[in-house]
Amino acid sequence: MLLLVLIYLLFILILLLMVAFLVLLERKVLGLVQIRKGPNIVGVYGIVQTVVDGVKLILKNLMVLINVRKFFFLMAPILSFILSLVNWCFIPTPFILVNSEYGILITLVISSLLVYSTLWAGWGSN
Numbered sequence: 001m002l003l004l005v006l007i008y009l010l011f012i013l014i015l016l017l018m019v020a021f022l023v024l025l026e027r028k029v030l031g032l033v034q035i036r037k038g039p040n041i042v043g044v045y046g047i048v049q050t051v052v053d054g055v056k057l058i059l060k061n062l063m064v065l066i067n068v069r070k071f072f073f074l075m076a077p078i079l080s081f082i083l084s085l086v087n088w089c090f091i092p093t094p095f096i097l098v099n100s101e102y103g104i105l106i107t108l109v110i111s112s113l114l115v116y117s118t119l120w121a122g123w124g125s126n
Contacts, residue, residue: 011093024050065125072124080117083110 024046087110090103
């Protein structure tokens with residue numbers, strides 16, 4: 001069981017690295033097309049730019065407006081994130097986290113619940 005969890009975590013790590021390199025490739029191509037300084041010139045082969053963007057995203061200030069419904073405004077992104085993570089459990093991959101014969105049906109149900117996070121975000125912001 002522990003071996004399966006480690007393999008699954010390795011699989012997720014590889015996916016995250018692939019996404020990071022695809023973002024790097026996209027930025028390099030756009031920097032070359034637009035002839036501007038970007039990841040194609042700044043940093044060590046452009047890898048620093050993606051890391052800096054991740055740090056910036058983590059360190060951003062949380063801004064809550066005065067005239068909002070705070071519960072819905074704050075819970076909408078949390079609900080969306082949690083449902084998206086739970087949805088990964090049932091997606092058929094080579095290393096299935098949850099063995100269920102209703103995996104596709106549960107994925108559709110969770111995906112349909114993601115609409116509520118969008119509704120909460122809109123309703124919470126007035």
